[in-house]
Amino acid sequence: MLPRLRSHLTLVAVALVLGLAGGVASADPRPPRPPRPPKALDGAVAEKQVETLAKSVRWHESLEDALRDARAKSRLVLWVHALGDLAGDT
Amino acid sequence: MSLSHDPVLPLLRTKLVCGFRDIAGETYAGRSGLHASANPAARTTNGAGPHNLQVFLLAPDGTVLHCLPGYWDPQDLAFEIAFAEQLWGVWRDSSLTRAQKDERFRALHVAHVDAHPQEMVDRSPMQSFDKKYETKKRPETSDCILREGSRQPRLRPRGKRQQDEFKTTDQIAHERMAARPFVPYAKFDTARFVDYGRPLYDKRKLDGCGDHKH
Numbered sequence: 001m002l003p004r005l006r007s008h009l010t011l012v013a014v015a016l017v018l019g020l021a022g023g024v025a026s027a028d029p030r031p032p033r034p035p036r037p038p039k040a041l042d043g044a045v046a047e048k049q050v051e052t053l054a055k056s057v058r059w060h061e062s063l064e065d066a067l068r069d070a071r072a073k074s075r076l077v078l079w080v081h082a083l084g085d086l087a088g089d090t
Numbered sequence: 091m092s093l094s095h096d097p098v099l100p101l102l103r104t105k106l107v108c109g110f111r112d113i114a115g116e117t118y119a120g121r122s123g124l125h126a127s128a129n130p131a132a133r134t135t136n137g138a139g140p141h142n143l144q145v146f147l148l149a150p151d152g153t154v155l156h157c158l159p160g161y162w163d164p165q166d167l168a169f170e171i172a173f174a175e176q177l178w179g180v181w182r183d184s185s186l187t188r189a190q191k192d193e194r195f196r197a198l199h200v201a202h203v204d205a206h207p208q209e210m211v212d213r214s215p216m217q218s219f220d221k222k223y224e225t226k227k228r229p230e231t232s233d234c235i236l237r238e239g240s241r242q243p244r245l246r247p248r249g250k251r252q253q254d255e256f257k258t259t260d261q262i263a264h265e266r267m268a269a270r271p272f273v274p275y276a277k278f279d280t281a282r283f284v285d286y287g288r289p290l291y292d293k294r295k296l297d298g299c300g301d302h303k304h
Contacts, residue, residue: 049094049095050094052094052099053093053094053099053102056099056103057093057099057102057103057108058108059108059109059110060107060108060109060110061109061110061111062109063109063111063152063275065109066107066108066109067107067148067150067151067152069107070107070148070149070150071150071151073107074150075105075106075107075150076105076106076107076147076148076149076150076155076171076174076175076178077106077107077108077109077146077147077148077149077150078102078106078107078108078109078145078146078147078148078171079108079109079110079111079145079146079147079148079275080093080108080109080110080111080143080144080145080146081111081113081116081143081144081145081146081280082110082111082112082113082142082143083112083113083114083119083120083141083142083143
């Protein structure tokens with residue numbers, strides 16, 4: 001697996017893992033306001049989720065390889081561009 | 091986006107082939123300061139940070155079906171992945187001419203804006219600093235601004251602070267894609283596609299981390 005990928009996946013994997021749960025029940029007849037998710041995901045949780053993503057999905061680093069794999073499996077390619085330090089930070 | 095979260099993670103495991111490219115050094119890549127993997131991750135809106143992060147959905151021959159700039163909520167990302175599958179069907183349809191395929195591509199992308207549920211639109215306002223940037227740098231030409239006479243989306247964000255003239259990022263992404271029917275990845279003009287808002291994405295304001303000055 002790509003250890004350095006984890007740094008990038010922090011950026012891609014966690015920002016909205018916070019989800020949008022937590023709608024507020026109300027008797028107000030007006031249309032409900034969009035739910036307010038927490039402002040930040042705990043760093044330890046974020047790191048764990050990045051680790052899960054890195055381990056549970058095969059990430060090609062070569063587009064050619066990804067496309068070849070996609071042709072063999074008849075699947076689309078999800079190709080991520082991310083900015084970051086390959087040593088572990090993004 | 092949240093690739094590690096349902097409903098996206100199962101798609102990555104079973105329905106897609108995944109790949110990754112470090113865009114550091116690219117002319118269009120943003121500058122947002124360091125973010126360690128164990129730092130808190132801040133909540134943000136769809137399409138925030140377009141210069142830092144892009145997700146392409148490619149046909150197996152390398153044709154760009156869709157591109158999502160910046161962060162995307164997992165539900166919305168899954169919705170757009172399903173849409174890309176639809177476009178793939180068009181691309182593979184041997185009964186259509188290339189011109190017909192392109193026209194269908196454009197029409198489907200534009201129409202998909204109106205298929206977005208209210209919650210997705212609510213998750214897709216531009217960041218305030220991106221709006222300011224567009225207003226300051228290209229007030230007359232920015233395609234991020236809803237102008238009189240242009241196509242109006244079915245839904246607008248409900249937030250009090252979003253009652254302005256700016257399009258939501260889901261609309262921006264689809265409109266820009268509509269102008270790029272079935273382009274090979276190698277020829278896709280990523281720099282122009284992600285060019286909205288500030289190149290510097292202020293993560294410090296989002297999660298309180300980082301010590302860069304700007």
